[in-house]
Amino acid sequence: MINQTKVLKLVHIYLTICDRFEKDLKYTCERFSNNDKPDLTDEEIMTIYLFAIEEEQRFTVKQIHKFAGDYLRLWFPNLGSYSVFSNRLNRLSESFKHLAANLISEHYPQECYSDQSLLDSMPIITCSGKRSGKVAKDITDKGYCSTKSMYYYGVKLHALAFRRENRIPFPEEIQITPASVNDLTVFKEVWSTKEDRIFFGDKIYQNKEFFSDFEKEKNSVMMTPVKAIKGECQEIRNRDKASNDLYSTAVSRVRQPIESFFNWLIEKTNIQRAGKVRSTKGLLVHLFGKIAAAFINLIF
Template sequence: MINQTKALKLVKIYSVICERFEKDLKYTCERFSNNDKQDLTDQEIMTIYLFSVEEEQRFSVKQIHKYACDWLLDWFPRLGSYSAFSNRLNRLSEAFKDLVTDLIAIHYPEDCFPNQSLLDSMPIVTCSGKRSGKVAKDITDKGYCSTKSMYYYGVKLHALAFRRENKIPFPEEIQITSASVNDLTVFKEVWSTKENRYFFGDKIYMNKEFFSEFEKEKNSVMMTPVKAVKGECQEIRNRDKAFNDLYSTAVSRIRQPIESFFNWLIQKTDIQRASKVRSTKGLLVHLFGKIAVAFINLIF
């Protein structure tokens, strides 16, 4: 039995899930069989997952199921076995994905700067680069994380976020790609249609030719720290050093909160470690379920 404060949180989460299910989530996991009526509903499964991760910091599916068996059976008496719970949860990967999209759209803060966006990505690790990745091969591969100086198998989580004054930025869009996909490639394919915008990114987005055309066509500017030009003479480097250092520092300070957003996401959900995932749908639940948990945390 959980205390009254936690019970109230559980009811609130269940209410949010039921509301979203009635509007659109039910179409992502609709069953066309005689077994379409389940003792434990999809809404209840999503509620158990979100509540256990957000309130109790139970990050793996096995931990979530054990916690529900120990403390939530009064609320969900037809919980069932771990195997059945895990299989049912994996069927809801698209529902979690759509839930994240809904929560981003509904809870857009008023203090966002709509013309200023921060960009970055972070690795989601299914296994070390020293081993051969065998999980979710259709969406994962081997990549390199320069920040952590490591090779890994997994995917990348790319975030485009609105800047907020002295606060963690609010995500406008989130993309999942294989680990080897370059951040600049994602920008060109997904976000290069944004108009009248200032983008703040790291040095991976340095491409003068592309962004010169981008500025002319979309009236949008990409700002990154200054990257040293290969083969440039030392005299020119010394002459421009003061300006380049000041400019790079200013850009880095503006885009630093996107790193704080990722750190906050990792702290609240442990999203970066996906070593216990065993399937593509399981990985998608891990990703979008944990992101949904983060937004539930912001709501309440």
């Protein structure tokens, strides 16, 4: 059994998922077979998953199933075995993806600066770079994380987030790419159409020619810390050092909260560790299910 406060949270999540299913989620997991009405519904499976992560900090599918079996049998008597639960959960990868996108797009806080965006990415690790990655090969590959100074197999989670004063930024869009994809490449392909915007990124986004044209066409600018020019004489570097350091510090201060956003996401969901994932659909559930779990409180 769980206490009354958690029961109310469980019911609220379930009703919210049921409402979303009626609106659009049911079209992402339609069944065209005789078993189109299973005893344990898709709404119940999503509710168990989101509740166990958000409220109980159970991060693996095995932990979530065990918790449901021990404490939620009264509400979900048709839970079934772990293998069936895991297989059913993987079928809902697209539903979690749509739910996460809806939760983010429909609940922007009012204090967001709509003309100022922060950019960064973080690794989602399926295994160490010392090993050969064998999981979800169609969407993962080998990459390097400069922050952790390590090679790894997995994907990257890229976030474009609205700046908020003295608060962690709120994501406008989230993109998932193989680990080797460069952050600047993602910006060029996905976010280079944004107009009248000030972007704050790290040194990886430096490309003078591209962003000069970008400013002229879209009236948007990219602010990054100053990067030393290869081959520049020491005399010029010393002359400009004070102003460059002040500028770099100011930009870094503005964009630092995006790192706090990633830390918050990791703390709430343990999303960065995907070593237990065994399939592409399982990895998608791990990613979008945990993003949805992190943001589910926004609707309460």
